[in-house]
Amino acid sequence: MLETISVQKFNYSPIHRGNAYKKRADLMTTKVNISIATKRLSPSVLQSRCKSPDSCLMSQQENTIGIISGLSAMATLTFLEKLQFWSSRNAKQQHVPPFIVCSDPATRKNNNIAENLLQKRLFLEESGAGCIVMPCHMCHQWYPHVSKGCSVPFLDVSECVATEVKEANLKPVEAGRSNVRIGVLAAADSPLVATFYQHKLHSQGLECILADKPTTEHMVIPMMEALKQxxxxxxxxxxxxxxxxxxxxxxxxxxxxxxxxxxxxxxDDPLLNKCIDPMDALARSAIKWAHQSKQIIIDQ
Structure with missing residues (x-):
């Protein structure tokens, strides 16, 4: 007998926006206040430009979140909405933490995406970010390269999800099973992303189930084609x-x-109660870090 487990076990409500997301995609507008840095910059250029407050926007707040914009500007805007949404529901911190966004429209066309993302990370570090996030699933496959040597915490979205799932204390849906099973549905052109989740879930003692070949061939790939059309x-x-x-x-x-x-x-789709949007977990983790960082500063 199957036990119905809702995402409400997390004490969070899913915030998939449905029609609101579509309208935003059509309008490509936003009212959030964003600091945006563009172009690819080498570490030496970053250092020279950031020596003077007049030549580089430097954050003076220790709990500033640095956001690496990935291959989709819309994904970045959606993540900023999530920051606002979850901040407003945080009893201890009801305002959006300070943040800096580094965005480069040419990232998708760049021949070396990993290096492009690394330059963004370096820029954010030089700009005063105390924590880095990269809210892009496709870019997550370069996380090991981009995060290596980072001088500040660089949140791993797969680790954020695995930690929340573990803390939810879910029970197996099938009688007689000892492990909780978590499914991962990723795009067919980014199999490494699913692997990252698999490793992180296993590290938390959770069993990970990936989409099998028939599901990928007959559902995931046609779904992506339908979106293109x-x-x-x-x-x-x-x-x-x-x-x-x-x-x-x-x-x-x-x-x-x-x-x-x-x-x-x-x-209003009931299936959302069975789904996790990893960017929600990443936003909550970033907010938690910002609050804890600010509290440490106050205590000092």
């Missing part, structure tokens, strides 16, 4: 089937590990 209803139905397939395999929850999946299901 702007067939939202077709893509939505394929995502529902892919999630259901993982649930039938006995998983408690399904991690939606692709930027394209955000906002695809309508906010």
């Amino acid at each position: 702007k067939d939202m209803e077709g893509a939505r139905n394929l995502l529902r089937i892919a999630v259901q397939v993982l649930l039938v395999r006995g998983v408690n929850l399904v991690i939606l590990a692709a930027d394209e999946f955000q906002g695809l299901l309508p906010c």
Whole structure:
């Protein structure tokens, strides 16, 4: 007998926006106040430009979050919405922590994406960020390279998710099983992303179930093609089937590990209670870090 486990076990509500996400994608507008740095900059250029407060925007707040914009500007804007959403629901800190965004529209066209992301990280460090996040699923495959040698905490989205799932104390949905199963649904062109989640979940004593070959070939790949053709209803139905397939395999929850999946299901879809958006976990972890960092400064 299956036990119904809701994402409410986390005491969080899913914030997939459905129609609101689509409208935002159409309008490409935002009202948030963002500091944006563009272009690829070498460490020497960064150092020379940041010597003077007049030549570089330097954050003077120790709990500033540095945000590396990835391959999708929309994913970055969505993450900023999540920062605002979860900050407003934090009893100890109801305002958005200070943040700096480093965005380069040419990242997707760059031949060396990993180096481009590394330059962004260096810029954010020089600009006074006390913590770095990279809210882009595709870019997460370069996390080991980009985070290596970072002088400040660089939050790993897969670790943030694994930690929250472990702390939720979920129970196996199948009688007789000892391990909790978590499904991971990633884009077919970024298999390394699913592997990162698999390793982090295993480190927390959780069993990870990836989409099998038939699911990938008959649901995930056609879903991505439907999105390219702007067939939202077709893509939505394929995502529902892919999630259901993982649930039938006995998983408690399904991690939606692709930027394209955000906002695809309508906010009233009951399947969202069985899904995790990793960027929610990343936003909550960043807010927690900012609050703790600020508290340390106050105590000093």
